[in-house]
Amino acid sequence: MPRKRKGLEAVTLARRPQALQLRIAGATYRQIAAQLKCNLALAYKAVQGALGELDDVTKGLAERHRDLELQRLERATLALWPSVQQGDKDAIRTYVRLAERKAKLLGLDAPTEVSGPAGAPLTFTLTLDRPGGMRENPSKNADD
Numbered sequence: 001m002p003r004k005r006k007g008l009e010a011v012t013l014a015r016r017p018q019a020l021q022l023r024i025a026g027a028t029y030r031q032i033a034a035q036l037k038c039n040l041a042l043a044y045k046a047v048q049g050a051l052g053e054l055d056d057v058t059k060g061l062a063e064r065h066r067d068l069e070l071q072r073l074e075r076a077t078l079a080l081w082p083s084v085q086q087g088d089k090d091a092i093r094t095y096v097r098l099a100e101r102k103a104k105l106l107g108l109d110a111p112t113e114v115s116g117p118a119g120a121p122l123t124f125t126l127t128l129d130r131p132g133g134m135r136e137n138p139s140k141n142a143d144d
Contacts, residue, residue, distance in 0.1 A: 015042070016046050016050035019032050020047055020050035020051065073102050081095075
């Protein structure tokens with residue numbers, strides 16, 4: 001059976017572009033399967049595979065863009081550095097902005113705000129264990 005599976009994967013690979021185009025056009029997975037003359041699972045796999053390839057391409061492009069932007073920031077920093085060393089306040093402010101941008105691109109800064117789903121505040125439940133495995137009963141009064 002491994003041979004049949006490899007054949008199905010090859011068919012799915014070949015159908016990815018057409019399957020994705022159909023999905024973009026608004027076709028359901030059933031419609032895609034009918035158009036490509038395959039079962040629903042293969043239609044779904046073809047679309048998801050094409051989307052995964054796009055994700056990989058997009059990630060690669062984003063990485064290249066980030067690298068290019070970092071190189072530009074480095075060049076600007078090198079050009080600015082002699083003025084920074086001489087104590088030029090405008091150059092120092094500009095350098096700080098460049099450094100902040102670089103840190104942001106590299107993800108060096110800690111998050112400044114943390115929130116839950118859809119921006120809601122985070123909620124926590126704290127459970128205290130007493131020595132010996134006895135749990136604190138939150139409904140009891142602390143004076144008892």
